[in-house]
Amino acid sequence: MHTACKLCGRLSAAVTKMKCIGSNGMYSSSGPRLVTSLSFRPHSSRVLQPQTAGHKQKRVFPCVRSDALAMGRRQVLLVMASTASQQQLAGLATAAGNGTAAGDPQNAAAAAAAAQPAAGYKQPPKEILDIVDAPPQPGLTFSPDRTKILQLSRPPSLPPIFDISRPELKLAGVRIDAEQWSPSRMGYYMGLSMVPSDVLVPAAPEAMMKISGYPEGAWLNYVTWSPDGSFIAFTTRSPGGPGDPPRGPLQLWLADTATGKARPLLGPRRLNTVFHSYTWIDDNTLVAATVPAGCGEAPRRPPVPAGPRIQDNSSGKKSQNRTWTDLLRDDHDAELFEYYGTSELVLLDVRQQGSEGEVIAPPRMYTEVVSSPDSQFLLSCWLSRPFSTAVPAGRFPVTLQLWDRRGAPIRQIAALPLAEDIPIAFNSCRTGPRGLSWRDDKPAELCWIEAQDGGDPDVAASPRDIVYTLDAAAAAAAAADGGQQLAPSVLATTDLRCGGVSWCDGDLALLYESWWKTRRSVVHTLAPDRREEDKAVLFDRSFEDVYSDPGSPLTRRTSAGTYILAKVDGRRQLLMSGTGASPEGNRPFLDLFDLDSKEARRLWQSSPPYLESVGAIMSDFNHDAPVTLDGLQLLLSRESAKEPTQTYLISFKGPDAASSNEQRITDFPHPYPQLKDMQKEVLRYKRSDGVDLTGTLYLPPGYDAARDGPLPTILWAYPREYKSKEAAGQMRRSPHQFSGIGSLSPTLWLARGYAVLDGPSMPVVAEGDEEPNDTYVEQLTASAEAAVKELVSRGVTDPARVSVGGHSYGAFMAANLLAHCPELFAAGIARSGAYNRTLTPFGFQSEERTLWQAPDTYSKMSPFMMADKIKKPLLLIHGEEDNNTGTFPLQSERFFNALKGHGGPARVVLLPHEGHGYRARESVLHTLYEQDQWLERHAGYGRTDPSYVTSSGEADSASSLSE
Template identity: 40%
Template sequence: MRVGVCLVALLLATTAAAQTPDTGYHRAPDAIAKVLETPPTPGVALSPDHRTLAVLDRENLPTIANLSKSILRLGGYRIDPVTNGQAEVRVQWLNGLSFKDVGTGRTIRVALPAGTRFASPDWSPDGARLAFYVQEADGLSLWVAERDGTVRTIAKGANGTFGTPFVWTPDSKALIVNTIPAGRGAAPAAPTTPTGPIVQESVGRTSAARTYEDLLGDAHDEKLFDYYFSGQLVRVDLDGTARPIGAPGLITDFSVSPDGRYLLTERLKRPYSYLLPAGFFPTEIAVSTIDGWPVKTLVDRPLADDLPVDFDATVKGPREATWRSDAPATLVWAEALDGGNPRAKLAFHDKVMMQAAPFDAAPVELVQTPARYATTMWGDDGFAMVVDREWRTRTEHRQAVAPSRPEQARMLLTRNYQDQYGDPGRPILEENAAGKPVMRFTPAHDGIFVTGEGATKGGAFPFLGTMPLAGGEQTRLWTAKAPYFESVVAMLDDMGKRILTRRESAKVAPNYVIRTVKGGGAKPVTAFPDPAPVFAEIIQRTITYTRADGVPLSGTLYLPAGYDAKRDGPLPTLLWAYPAEYTDAKIAGQTVDQGNRFVRPRGISHLFLLTQGYAILDNPAMPIIGEGGAEANDTYVKQLREDAEAAVDAVAKLGVSDRMRMAVGGHSYGAFMTANLLAHTNLFRAGIARSGAYNRTLTPFGFQAEQRTYWQATPTYTEMSPFTYADRIKEPILLIHGGADDNSGTFPIQSERMYAALKGNGATVRYVVLPNEPHGYRALESTEETLWQMTDWLDRYVKPKTPVSKQAVEG
């Protein structure tokens, strides 16, 4: 008998408030609410000279009033028309700043006016001062703080619609700022009467596109996009002197060459699209002098509306243009050798090109890459590292190149980038005098310093090491030791003998320390307290188990503080998961013990339910494996069912979980998983599905890791859609969705239609829409409402040991 069948009658036993949904926001249970009201742990930003930590006080959850301010949704962006910046949900606001001397520990508080909200702090290349932009009543302004604690405004009218509106010049004497063009005037008024229909047409031309949110919809939207997103670059000296650079335009990105002489810009152009976000609009990438005089147009490409839907598909011609970090003014970009189609059968799919100032000589080919170009990490004329990746096989290549001798490229490694155990780490990158990231060489210049997570079955233990330039095995200089997870933040000398690390353990809150690599203790730099001591006694352990087909799996089991198995017996349990796709079963089965991590929930975390008497199996592995070229999703339902069965069996056998009181939940793709498990298994009493997609015909050109279209894989799309099997879902399911979901593919209509299907088939279901919330809920009121709803749902349908029968209610 299905666990949920006898629970349908529970709906009859609920209060009138449950039958007629409450109005107004609920407060989360007291233990949860108190944590949510505690200020979050500050962030830090280390100066390039490693002398100073900027300690950044993060703003707590915004109010629903802040989240409900007027916004515009244009070209895939959400903006605040009052400030001409990104909307509230897109910015992590900070509200306090202090400078801490790394060596002495001396702290200086920056005297910000009360109520200041700022974002995007960025150190000058010389480490002398910190720039950031501030939200004021009528716009964004640019401020600079000195290390002595003084602060001043140096520019007003910044345009933050595309993101951070400023960059430092390499000499640290000025900033290049994207500003609102002078004399812009009033915003275009919305027409009161249509002037005609909106017409789109395609004549036999293939132009598939995944689903996107917040697109332009008509001619008025196009005018608004031009009005708000157009910017004028201005050089602003530290004394506030401002000089315009070039012509205004839709400037999505800009950067200064390391020698400070040139400016690289990306600008959008018409015609726009109503089906694609701004990143696909016609784009011009060009170089000018630092004063704005045109020097070179690298590419002027058309609307990118004809790309294949494959993840590695890309545009034709130059793309991803950047400055070479270790050269005065050398332009670097990638170009597809396969016409942008990753399915083309070629040995190499991209090439990386270089061209040095004054940009009149022919470009030089640096290297060709077997897969799609990802990045280059620069060192000097003799050594750089080029990385490419292929999504379909999860393959990564790393090549060593000598920029002065491109013909000498050599392969350093080929690996599956999902392989945690075999991850060699990454080169340590630190800013040079121009503020550009470069690799750190060993004193003898025969190697580079590297750092990585150091994942093992017994846990992750970050390391510092060196990699020889000539090839061969790495040398480990230092490895974190249990019980700590301690990651390398920076090297404090050229030898790698002193390092700054971020250290935590299951019981010790994350803080920054200085340590000597060869012996010696750790010197604390910060002393951030435990933000949620109510979780200090939570029991945490990594469990391992095996899927029916032999694939090893794992998850992190959390038990409430003070839990005693003999005294308390098996608990009601929530499995909270998110499926992942793999191409190798051995890699899918890798386990990394999480016992040395400091876990404190924030926001809408399901872990808050630990305070309400539930056990939680967090992130139990839900691998969907496609080996030997097989499509993983063709067996999605079967594998998902086996993953869940193994997880439930594992916690039940431990004696801590009651097999008859199991719930399943997830967010986004985890919500999709939840609905599928309720439709295709008998394992759970109830489910919680937040901001999911349930009908894959509404995402017909691919979703998550699926690259095929609906017409190429109709049976798979149909079988994977829990909407298809809504009539089979008998267990109570709670649907929650942000009313302004901004995630590609999870439009609110997904939950709206799923609720209608479930309701129409007699399911026990509740559908909660959180006004003005995006994909990840932000407002304090919405956060508390979400956690109240989750607690209430599980308390009704999972926690009771004896379900109320329909006959008992009727009697």
């Protein structure tokens, strides 16, 4: 389903969207619950993330949290394996080791304890297990001067169940580890080491300088370079296992990059990283969010309630919200949220050994502190009461203030009230200033956007948005001169929803606006220092049309550590990098684009049999020198269908970049050599209504159709909505992309002799004023029919052994296909889905209408309403702590009961402590076991486990396919 920010609850509008077993508070569980019915910001870091087993890359989209809580993080350029565009090489910004729970594997110490499955948990066959257990490759970041590479070592396995079973607080859409004063379920790194940038990675031990001095075995997070690269800051925490130090708040450490020696910072102070961790202000100074001194014990829930829980809307105010999870329930939740969200800001000169720093602001619920490019001002943001039981934290009242670098207030930028009534439609937004950030090309100039339509896209308004700027130094001078407030100035206006500004200099900036209903995207050029001049349209296109995508401009680093548009030779020419989508597949490119003539000259393009992408500029270490084609250096990723992604440094020569040479940076081994010779083909076929469809077919190594005959086949998909048949039918993949296998990927079953059609197109098209979901079922079944027909016609698929599966919205799809075209499939697998749309009455996925506006559509789309018609076996799997909008575990439980009540063959597996995605080793392996057994029993080879438990409550020794 579309990703929803857990702080603000905003859905992306993008198309592309117990019992205690020890005194240390660790918890365990006997295994998954099942029921059956069988008759279911660092400065200038370059981060390289290799594709490895268990780490399938996903695209991430911005949300309102970046508007309200995360202003202007300095850009970090990411190099991802198995990617096909500059956006994925450089635009998916993330901090190395930033403590997020994005699937990082965990805990080497616990790996041994987790080697044997916990009671009640099962493991898949060895051929699948070996791939899941493939060792991960390290993360890599370049130093700001490009002379060093930092290797971040990952743990060797998935985290054990005891680690994700730790108690956590679920407050206002935020999950908190109370012992650590941090987000819960964070990933981590196991070690840090540096190598010269001309040494091939992974480097031999003798070529590496290991970062040392911190506690042995500590888990590391929030790893950043100082702006000049002299230091590396990071945090440590205890694993909390047997024999480890007690768990507690994270400790901040600093390593000298000349010696590799690390030392602790802040004395006895510890960090509060629930919302914010620390920010570099300059080469030697940072601001850290710490646990407030004298905060006392956490509030305890009164043993006797003070009264009933009451929600009131006597005023009759309209407030529609999607089904957010983990909301505050009562006053005690609010007290806990305020207690753990409150931090104290400490200013620290890292050169002063032993210093505890200086408190520069009173305790508040700080969500972000961002330094101006010249390091003289701070932009601070914090939450405050009144809280709400109806919306997540990102919609709570927000205060935004401009401070000097020592925390003295200069002026208030905004005090945004509680926002419970943001419309559910896409392009809705909060009223008041949003998207606050520092202008990257100026010493200290703020920029923000304000909606003129009340944040409601259904309100006609021109302009719809206004972009403002404010010079911090001038504002400070005005405030000092009698306390005056300097008014912001208007930079530009837009008639669509403004998406922000990319800065270059006083003569050039790019302004972005877009509109969801029409899929229109417009890019303007403007001169920020000559505001009397009108903006000019540079691109005006449909963002669904990938064939016409001109690419995205590359940026260069400034001496202040910010990133600005990279003008070539100081002229009005930009370097544009894009996916190069075409009917033949993606062929990423690099163009020299003239802003005046709007003509592009191709400098470089990926060539078969490889998929290559250029990303971050690496020749910008001389910040005063212009970017030139002669000597231009870029990071380049290269992969093929059989070779994993490697990273290179490509250097162009000549004034026209007519030639180039390369330096190899990485030499990672194939993560799963047993599948190196798997067969891969991108299929092209048509739907009955003429829409072009694609899918990636995988066949086992050594398979020969004439010799081996048709195979059992898994179809794994995810539906998407489009505004035109032409856009829906465009090719969005490459036959030369390396096939990364995630820990829950359907391609794992290649090792079991299955064919897999991964990601077949399931477009739902609505042209003009039509709504896509009004014909969702018809279009979905037509796409499935076309896919199965194509597979059978090739002779690789046994039509009697086709299974369908998906996760989240893909699970919703799988259940619908079993309901509406059961003749196509022998069985289905549905993970973490929602099946009754009346339980998501204020919209879901790309549906903007409410249940009361489109009752027939909601009912027709709900496979729950077709439970009496589903007679093919359906496996339902769900995390018991699913925190995704709309996909409560109740959806799977009630759907199973409905199927069972009508005699439908089904099984539901509920995974303890798991969220929308599954992370614990035991959970992942048991999920694979369940899927394997389901496939083998109903649509495979009949290789069933004699101990497999069915509805009788006894082991099932059946080995045949028939029921």
